[in-house]
Amino acid sequence: xxxxxxxxxxxxxxxxxxxxxxxxxxxxxxxxxxxxxxxxxxxxxxxxxxxxxxxxxxxxxxxxxxxxxxxxxxxxxxxxxxxxxxxxxxxxxxxxxxxxxxxxxxxxxxxxxxxxxxxxxxxxxxxxxxxxxxxxxxxxxxxxxxxxxxxxxxxxxxxxxxxxxxxxxxxxxxxxxxxxxxxxxxxxxxxxxxxxxxxxxxxxxxxxxxxxxxxxxxxxxxxxxxxxxxxxxxxxxxxxxxxxxxxxxxxxxxxxxxxxxxxxxxxxxxxxxxxxxxxxxxxxxxxxxxxxxxxxxxxxxxxxxxxxxxxxxxxxxxxxxxxxxxxxxxxxxxxxxxxxxxxxxxxxxxxxxxxxxxxxxxxxxxxxxxxxxxxxxxxxxxxxxxxxxxxxxxxxxxxxxxxxxxxxxxxxxxxxxxxxxxxxxxxxxxxxxxxxxxxxxxxxxxxxxxxxxxxxxxxxxxxxxxxxxxxxxxxxxxxxxxxxxxxxxxxxxxxxxxxxxxxxxxxxxxxxxxxxxxxxxxxxxxxxxxxxxxxxxxxxxxxxxxxxxxxxxxxxxxxxxxxxxxxxx
Amino acid sequence: xxxxxxxxxxxxxxxxxxxxxxxxxxxxxxxxxxxxxxxxxxxxxxxxxxxxxxxxxxxxxxxxxxxxxxxxxxxxxxxxxxxxxxxxxxxxxxxxxxxxxxxxxxxxxxxxxxxxxxxxxxxxxxxxxxxxxxxxxxxxxxxxxxxxxxxxxxxxxxxxxxxxxxxxxxxxxxxxxxxxxxxxxxxxxxxxxxxxxxxxxxxxxxxxxxxxxxxxxxxxxxxxxxxxxxxxxxxxxxxxxxxxxxxxxxxxxxxxxxxxxxxxxxxxxxxxxxxxxx
Numbered sequence: 107x108x109x110x111x112x113x114x115x116x117x118x119x120x121x122x123x124x125x126x127x128x129x130x131x132x133x134x135x136x137x138x139x140x141x142x143x144x145x146x147x148x149x150x151x152x153x154x155x156x157x158x159x160x161x162x163x164x165x166x167x168x169x170x171x172x173x174x175x176x177x178x179x180x181x182x183x184x185x186x187x188x189x190x191x192x193x194x195x196x197x198x199x200x201x202x203x204x205x206x207x208x209x210x211x212x213x214x215x216x217x218x219x220x221x222x223x224x225x226x227x228x229x230x231x232x233x234x235x236x237x238x239x240x241x242x243x244x245x246x247x248x249x250x251x252x253x254x255x256x257x258x259x260x261x262x263x264x265x266x267x268x269x270x271x272x273x274x275x276x277x278x279x280x281x282x283x284x285x286x287x288x289x290x291x292x293x294x295x296x297x298x299x300x301x302x303x304x305x306x307x308x309x310x311x312x313x314x315x316x317x318x319x320x321x322x323x324x325x326x327x328x329x330x331x332x333x334x335x336x337x338x339x340x341x342x343x344x345x346x347x348x349x350x351x352x353x354x355x356x357x358x359x360x361x362x363x364x365x366x367x368x369x370x371x372x373x374x375x376x377x378x379x380x381x382x383x384x385x386x387x388x389x390x391x392x393x394x395x396x397x398x399x400x401x402x403x404x405x406x407x408x409x410x411x412x413x414x415x416x417x418x419x420x421x422x423x424x425x426x427x428x429x430x431x432x433x434x435x436x437x438x439x440x441x442x443x444x445x446x447x448x449x450x451x452x453x454x455x456x457x458x459x460x461x462x463x464x465x466x467x468x469x470x471x472x473x474x475x476x477x478x479x480x481x482x483x484x485x486x487x488x489x490x491x492x493x494x495x496x497x498x499x500x501x502x503x504x505x506x507x508x509x510x511x512x513x514x515x516x517x518x519x520x521x522x523x524x525x526x527x528x529x530x531x532x533x534x535x536x537x538x539x540x541x542x543x544x545x546x547x548x549x550x551x552x553x554x555x556x557x558x559x560x561x562x563x564x565x566x567x568x569x570x571x572x573x574x575x576x577x578x579x580x581x582x583x584x585x586x587x588x589x590x591x592x593x594x595x596x597x598x599x600x601x602x603x604x605x606x607x608x609x610x611x612x613x614x615x616x617x618x619x620x621x622x623x624x625x626x627x628x629x630x631x632x633x634x635x636x637x638x639x640x641x642x643x644x645x646x647x648x649x650x651x652x653x654x655x656x657x658x659x660x661x662x663x664x665x666x667x668x669x670x671x672x673x674x675x
Numbered sequence: 676x677x678x679x680x681x682x683x684x685x686x687x688x689x690x691x692x693x694x695x696x697x698x699x700x701x702x703x704x705x706x707x708x709x710x711x712x713x714x715x716x717x718x719x720x721x722x723x724x725x726x727x728x729x730x731x732x733x734x735x736x737x738x739x740x741x742x743x744x745x746x747x748x749x750x751x752x753x754x755x756x757x758x759x760x761x762x763x764x765x766x767x768x769x770x771x772x773x774x775x776x777x778x779x780x781x782x783x784x785x786x787x788x789x790x791x792x793x794x795x796x797x798x799x800x801x802x803x804x805x806x807x808x809x810x811x812x813x814x815x816x817x818x819x820x821x822x823x824x825x826x827x828x829x830x831x832x833x834x835x836x837x838x839x840x841x842x843x844x845x846x847x848x849x850x851x852x853x854x855x856x857x858x859x860x861x862x863x864x865x866x867x868x869x870x871x872x873x874x875x876x877x878x879x880x881x882x883x884x885x886x887x888x889x890x891x892x893x894x895x896x897x898x899x900x901x902x903x904x905x906x907x908x909x910x911x912x913x914x915x916x917x918x919x920x921x922x923x924x925x926x927x928x929x930x931x932x933x934x935x936x937x938x939x940x941x942x943x944x945x946x947x948x949x950x951x952x953x
Contacts, residue, residue, distance in 0.1 A: 458846075461850060463846050463849060463850070484854075484855060486849070487849055487852050487853055487854045488852070488854065492850070492852055493852075496850055497846075497847075497850055499843045499846070499847060500843070501843055504842060504843040504844060505843035505844050505846070505847045506844055506847070507844045507847075507848065507862055507865075507866070508844075508866065509865045509866060518848070518851040518852075518853075519850070519851035519852060522851050522852030522853060522857075523851070523852040566847075569847070569851070
């Protein structure tokens with residue numbers, strides 16, 4: 107089959123099966139997976155959560171969780187068969203992995219340089235001094251500025267992107283011939299994401315290192331990988347050259363994945379109604395809004411924000427953080443406005459201010475002319491605007507009370523605030539809402555942990571629209587969902603907005619998603635709105651340098667033209 | 676293999692053994708007066724200090740009372756004191772802790788200082804002081820035991836609430852029109868109850884020891900009422916002279932009860948911990 111010229115594969119997985127013990131017995135996490143990676147190749151593994159991508163990676167590294175059992179199959183690395191039940195000394199020399207959450211993978215109480223020295227000395231007989239020199243060198247190679255200074259930084263002093271760079275440096279310490287990157291950029295800001303993936307690709311080329319990039323983001327994978335493996339339900343459903351997969355996906359699953367990937371240049375068919383009539387008085391007028399956080403040494407929201415936005419060096423001088431800085435804008439009735447920015451830019455704080463979960467430090471929030479910013483947040487529950495302004499939260503799991511059923515979650519705002527309750531039986535209203543958001547009535551009696559991510563998102567949306575609010579604030583409503591579910595939820599949101607003539611304030615870090623839903627977009631950075639305008643204009647001809655950076659960082663799906671060509675033919 | 680696994684996975688949840696033991700203890704407490712072979716207060720000087728026999732399983736004490744009956748009947752008093760004391764400290768401590776964590780500010784500071792003050796004393800000495808000052812009654816033993824346990828609940832509840840105070844589900848509850856009181860009672864409290872219940876179970880053992888300890892030094896239940904602490908104190912006089920059964924059996928009952936509640940607490944902790952359940 108293989109031509110003689112083809113190089114010996116570096117990694118060969120054959121018929122690998124892994125089962126994981128769960129409460130419902132043994133669940134097959136990986137089923138008969140076979141693929142190989144050639145030296146120097148970059149292979150992408152794409153799939154939704156639970157598709158078995160990470161378990162496959164863990165099996166290769168020999169670090170499966172205790173509950174997992176390898177059923178059968180073999181893994182060969184550089185011609186040697188690997189022990190499948192666990193690591194043996196020297197067994198996996200030349201293999202390295204980096205994980206999704208770099209901050210959690212680093213030891214929080216040791217400087218990163220020290221951790222790097224440990225890794226270096228574990229793999230080669232270096233003196234402490236030699237190892238320190240190599241460590242600084244490696245930190246430089248992963249493009250960390252002032253590596254000698256960063257050597258002594260603790261993980262909490264570094265940004266998420268910097269932590270991931272440090273992790274990559276540790277992975278490089280063993281001079282790997284194959285690096286597995288398991289969702290290396292998930293949870294990082296778009297611009298950081300781009301930098302990290304650029305770094306991985308550059309390092310792979312410099313060192314002739316093969317790389318397996320595991321991601322749920324098809325656009326990202328297709329841009330960087332020469333070959334793609336698509337996984338679903340523990341199987342590799344399709345594996346081929348990237349170009350081929352994008353041009354002629356054989357499997358229906360791959361097709362649905364491609365279709366669901368939001369693209370920054372697609373025809374935004376879900377958006378309806380153009381710019382609203384400018385004469386209508388604004389539904390919401392935000393005037394010179396500010397919100398400060400006093401920074402304290404320990405805990406709390408402020409400290410977290412501080413960790414994210416501070417740049418090393420000037421950290422200790424700040425003691426008041428202006429999370430939202432003199433922000434002014436209007437929302438017209440029926441309009442959909444997007445707010446994009448990185449984590450720590452203040453966009454979630456702005457959303458919390460508008461729904462009046464927190465109090466502004468200065469400025470006004472006028473809703474239908476009334477200054478609702480003057481009503482203290484702790485009295486907001488009984489204020490008249492409470493019914494009119496609702497919110498869909500970022501994390502559907504965390505935003506549902508784990509001890510309330512889906513029915514109770516949806517019914518709660520009606521019970522508390524709805525005059526509807528007296529006019530009509532509550533059960534009827536809740537069932538109608540469930541139907542509207544596409545939630546099967548049978549699921550209403552379930553608790554959140556018995557629902558899937560998409561179902562929980564639907565419960566969250568049903569709860570938010572239960573009172574027919576006129577303004578719906580959506581804080582990254584799809585960020586934690588798989589890409590196909592994300593597409594469905596975005597369509598649902600567009601449908602609901604048209605049906606109830608709601609105004610959407612859509613907070614997201616994902617320009618492609620914003621483009622799909624919003625006519626107008628505002629770009630936020632360090633608490634300020636740096637650019638705003640019609641979505642088309644901002645995305646195609648950004649003015650502000652930061653916006654340009656953001657737009658450039660969208661995975662440019664090299665396949666776009668291909669797909670368009672294919673469909674044109 | 677799958678069959679064997681499914682049989683094993685159908686086992687009772689972890690800690691059931693100790694929970695069964697706790698249930699037996701509670702049942703004994705309820706029915707002891709009816710199953711006890713003798714009147715626990717009836718003296719019979721003719722049969723004083725008899726070693727264990729068929730007629731008197733645990734032997735008899737200095738005034739000829741049947742120790743088995745006394746140990747059985749004492750279960751009721753010891754458990755009642757512990758249950759009521761723990762319930763009191765749970766209610767007061769959890770309420771104060773939840774409010775303290777949620778509202779913060781001066782309320783939090785005030786509650787924090789009160790608990791700090793209580794914790795500043797050696798707890799048993801504090802309990803002794805309370806009983807000595809307020810009078811030697813069963814009610815006062817209960818209050819003393821409750822007071823010294825309150826800080827634990829305050830701290831556990833406060834810490835758990837602090838973690839969840841800004842959680843999205845709490846924010847969602849506020850948006851749904853819940854004022855602070857409703858958020859606390861219907862959203863936060865049910866989510867912090869599990870660690871508190873575990874704490875309560877672990878505390879039961881401590882409360883039993885505390886009540887028995889007070890009685891042992893003469894500050895608790897008064898003779899001749901059957902109570903494990905007094906019985907051990909009575910038996911202490913006979914350790915040297917060799918009548919070992921007088922102190923051994925009430926001591927074993929005490930140890931067994933404390934152990935059962937502690938193990939049950941560990942079991943409950945595993946039961947409530949989702950990591951350990953899957």
